[in-house]
Amino acid sequence: MTEGGKRLREVRETIVSRISPGVKLLELEQLADSLINKSGGEAAFKRVPGYEWATCINVNEGVVHGIPSERIIQDGDVVSVDVGMIYRGWHTDTSTTVIAGRKSAATSKLLRVGREALAAAIKEARIGNRVGQISLILEQVLRRGGMSPVKTLTGHGLGRALHEFPPIPCFLEAKIEDTAVINEGMGLAIEAIYTAGRPETRVAADGWTVVTADGSLAGLFEETVFVTAKGPVVVT
Numbered sequence: 001m002t003e004g005g006k007r008l009r010e011v012r013e014t015i016v017s018r019i020s021p022g023v024k025l026l027e028l029e030q031l032a033d034s035l036i037n038k039s040g041g042e043a044a045f046k047r048v049p050g051y052e053w054a055t056c057i058n059v060n061e062g063v064v065h066g067i068p069s070e071r072i073i074q075d076g077d078v079v080s081v082d083v084g085m086i087y088r089g090w091h092t093d094t095s096t097t098v099i100a101g102r103k104s105a106a107t108s109k110l111l112r113v114g115r116e117a118l119a120a121a122i123k124e125a126r127i128g129n130r131v132g133q134i135s136l137i138l139e140q141v142l143r144r145g146g147m148s149p150v151k152t153l154t155g156h157g158l159g160r161a162l163h164e165f166p167p168i169p170c171f172l173e174a175k176i177e178d179t180a181v182i183n184e185g186m187g188l189a190i191e192a193i194y195t196a197g198r199p200e201t202r203v204a205a206d207g208w209t210v211v212t213a214d215g216s217l218a219g220l221f222e223e224t225v226f227v228t229a230k231g232p233v234v235v236t
Contacts, residue, residue: 001159001187004087005094005224005235007039012083012094012236015055021075021101025057028081029068036085044084044091044162051208056082063193063201063210063218064153075101078110080220084162091158093189094236095222107217110196113145114219117170117192125225125232127184131166132176138192139171147219148199153210155191158224170194184227191222 015032033054036043043054058066058080059073066080073079082095097114099107117138124133134155142149155168166180170193182188197216204211212218224236 001090001092001226002235004085004090005092007041008085008092008094009236011035015081016096016098019079019098019100021073023073025068025071028057029053029055032083041085041087044086060217061212061215063150063212066209067206073100078107078217091162092224092236093158094224095220097219110217110219113147114192114221117141118221121190122225122232125182125188125227127182127227129182130176130179131168132172132179134190135169136172142194147194147196150193150199150201152201153193155189157186158189159187182227184229186227188225189222190225194219
């Protein structure tokens, strides 16, 4: 997972460097697929039943699971890229959100708050802590920044499979002591999934893309974290 995470991080950063006005989402998808193959890995998302792509790419009101299409990125668009890889039988998963072209105060804040929430949450991924502690800090930082945690989607464990126990919500939905204990050796895909408006979402006509119900902007940040005796290690 450590080596796979390193390779996936390089894929993610290369994709991000190509995001700019005038670029088609499908171009980013093709680049990601090629880079994953060249790195010796396999596109994890292609193993999801019914899904044919190596990436999920969301624009503006898109939250998650956006299908890469012929859509052309416009100046000022908020673009999130989610990509997963299988390397020697082990999964890693990562997402990031960027602004194509000109930034505004609102879009810059959207990204800053999401990065801060994820960074704070990762620190809670320690042996003996509970998932609820990760969820609580995600919710606190997002709400303090004026954002709404999405309640219909969660982060997740991962390892031999892309989605494993435990689910990791962006908000505290139960008592902390009733949530899963974090143990040494766990792989966790910790995600900040949030909107600048209301938290409600809907599925678009393509059957995959989850968008904000009110049309507000959304953000997505995710890292694969390995729980060790010395603390959390971000492998992506």
